[in-house]
Amino acid sequence: MSHAVEVTGLRVAFGDLVAVDGASLTVDYAEVVALLGPNGAGKTTLVETLLGFRDPGAGSVRVHGLDPRRDHDEVVLRTGALLQRGGVWFPMTPAQVLNLTATYYDAPRQPNELLTLLDLDRCAQTPWRRLSGGEQQRTLLALALIARPRVLVLDEPTTAVDPEGRQVIRSIIAAEAARGCAVLITTHELTEAERMANRLVIMHQGRVVAAGSLDELAGEPELIIETSTPLDAAQLGHLLGCAVVMERPTRLRCRIESTPERVAIVSAWLSEHGASLVSLQTRATLEERYLELIAHERSRS
Amino acid sequence: MRAWWAQTRAEVRMTVRRGETLLLTIAIPVLLLVFFSLAHVTATPTRHRVDFIAPGVIALCVLSTSMVALSIATGFERSFGVLRRLHVTPLGQRRLIGAKIAGVVATEVIQVTVVAVVALILGWHPRGGLSGAAVATLIVLLGSAGLAGIGLALAGWLRAEVNLAASNGLYLVLLLVSGIVVPLSSLPAVIGRVAVALPSGALAESLHRLLGLGSSPTGGDWVSLVIWALGAPVLAARTFRLD
Numbered sequence: 441m442s443h444a445v446e447v448t449g450l451r452v453a454f455g456d457l458v459a460v461d462g463a464s465l466t467v468d469y470a471e472v473v474a475l476l477g478p479n480g481a482g483k484t485t486l487v488e489t490l491l492g493f494r495d496p497g498a499g500s501v502r503v504h505g506l507d508p509r510r511d512h513d514e515v516v517l518r519t520g521a522l523l524q525r526g527g528v529w530f531p532m533t534p535a536q537v538l539n540l541t542a543t544y545y546d547a548p549r550q551p552n553e554l555l556t557l558l559d560l561d562r563c564a565q566t567p568w569r570r571l572s573g574g575e576q577q578r579t580l581l582a583l584a585l586i587a588r589p590r591v592l593v594l595d596e597p598t599t600a601v602d603p604e605g606r607q608v609i610r611s612i613i614a615a616e617a618a619r620g621c622a623v624l625i626t627t628h629e630l631t632e633a634e635r636m637a638n639r640l641v642i643m644h645q646g647r648v649v650a651a652g653s654l655d656e657l658a659g660e661p662e663l664i665i666e667t668s669t670p671l672d673a674a675q676l677g678h679l680l681g682c683a684v685v686m687e688r689p690t691r692l693r694c695r696i697e698s699t700p701e702r703v704a705i706v707s708a709w710l711s712e713h714g715a716s717l718v719s720l721q722t723r724a725t726l727e728e729r730y731l732e733l734i735a736h737e738r739s740r741s
Numbered sequence: 742m743r744a745w746w747a748q749t750r751a752e753v754r755m756t757v758r759r760g761e762t763l764l765l766t767i768a769i770p771v772l773l774l775v776f777f778s779l780a781h782v783t784a785t786p787t788r789h790r791v792d793f794i795a796p797g798v799i800a801l802c803v804l805s806t807s808m809v810a811l812s813i814a815t816g817f818e819r820s821f822g823v824l825r826r827l828h829v830t831p832l833g834q835r836r837l838i839g840a841k842i843a844g845v846v847a848t849e850v851i852q853v854t855v856v857a858v859v860a861l862i863l864g865w866h867p868r869g870g871l872s873g874a875a876v877a878t879l880i881v882l883l884g885s886a887g888l889a890g891i892g893l894a895l896a897g898w899l900r901a902e903v904n905l906a907a908s909n910g911l912y913l914v915l916l917l918v919s920g921i922v923v924p925l926s927s928l929p930a931v932i933g934r935v936a937v938a939l940p941s942g943a944l945a946e947s948l949h950r951l952l953g954l955g956s957s958p959t960g961g962d963w964v965s966l967v968i969w970a971l972g973a974p975v976l977a978a979r980t981f982r983l984d
Binding site: 491492493513516517519521523525526527528529530531532536540541543544545580583 | 743744746747748751755758759817818821822823825826828829830831832833983984
């Protein structure tokens with residue numbers, strides 16, 4: 441079966457500025473892929489090319505196996521999109537714009553069902569200009585979902601959304617993937633990406649610099665300990681039988697698997713020194729890995 | 742068809758709810774009709790002033806709705822990302838433009854009805870009979886197409902705020918130089934010659950001849966109307982940007 445989204449060697453340039461430079465990625469049905477990268481990495485340009493806003497200068501882009509420019513009508517029937525700069529007529533309410541948008545499709549979801557699903561019932565009759573940023577974002581997500589899409593492209597879906605709203609969005613994305621929908625999300629919220637995505641793709645200066653599952657991106661297993669008071673890293677290294685690096689006086693890190701025996705050694709050692717365990721990580725966080733990767737790419741370029 | 746009809750209804754509803762649009766499309770034309778019909782500001786080629794002013798104000802209605810209101814509304818839709826969002830729905834550019842055109846025509850029907858009723862109260866005697874009304878409808882449709890093309894080209898080309906100023910400025914200039922309320926014969930000859938080459942000038946002149954004087958529009962008027970009706974929408978389609 442072909443991929444829901446397939447980008448191969450994509451290059452998009454605006455005059456002399458190369459926004460996307462040979463990027464490749466795939467998203468399968470029932471999968472959530474998060475596209476990460478600093479501002480100007482080319483994420484939005486890639487998404488816009490997927491949605492038929494731009495012609496690929498080189499390489500190819502396929503959605504449902506179709507060309508988003510040539511087969512635009514067919515692609516948009518089966519694709520939902522939340523755009524970073526996509527809006528609604530100012531005087532319209534969420535209920536009105538959902539009802540209007542429902543008329544574009546043959547078998548849309550019920551607007552009232554979507555209003556409830558996205559917790560928009562209270563503001564269903566409020567004009568767009570008076571909605572909060574989070575309510576606007578949830579309305580745009582409701583619009584993206586109205587056609588029961590098989591591919592969902594969400595450009596920064598949690599921007600300006602409060603924690604409760606984020607939880608709603610996360611659960612909807614998980615439900616859509618469970619239904620068999622392919623979801624591509626661009627975001628700067630690494631914690632959100634960590635929670636939502638099956639796979640992550642990191643872009644920098646138009647190129648894909650890393651891709652894989654969270655475990656694959658996190659690299660080797662590690663034992664990262666944060667303590668309440670500064671302790672001797674060399675002493676812990678001797679006990680664990682590996683080199684321990686002191687990142688900060690209260691943060692010690694070593695490349696070793698976190699077996700129960702080793703955790704017990706650490707626990708006894710802390711107790712012996714009257715210190716308590718503030719946190720224990722078994723691998724680098726996505727944020728740490730991401731910052732490492734971007735710093736490495738910046739130093740290279 | 743269902744999407745187009747729903748979109749058309751939404752376009753008309755939004756147009757009639759926008760206060761500034763009502764001012765531009767109804768209040769200003771009616772005020773100008775009443776003022777220039779009653780006040781002896783300029784000489785008119787007809788016996789009764791309203792017989793000259795009413796066809797001109799109908800041309801002004803077309804100018805305000807097809808060009809200015811459409812341009813400003815579309816410019817802000819582009820600026821606020823509405824057009825970008827619609828691009829990723831199956832509504833499609835053709836149905837959206839179709840709905841906008843239907844919205845413009847519906848608004849113009851309301852405008853012309855209001856202006857005609859006020860003009861008749863002021864003593865207007867439209868010439869040309871039923872055939873004249875049919876030809877006037879064709880002229881209005883051609884004028885609408887040309888002016889809408891210019892409006893959409895401006896909306897696709899300029900930033901929303903710049904477009905707002907440009908459309909209103911152009912409206913004022915075209916109002917004064919197109920023979921809408923001031924007869925072209927009262928203007929310098931060079932302006933008169935340029936005016937009939939403009940869609941608003943050809944529109945106003947044709948309607949003055951047809952409904953005010955009971956004569957036919959000139960070949961030059963038709964040529965100008967047809968060229969703008971075909972050329973301006975093509976220009977708009979070629980230059981229009983969604984963002």
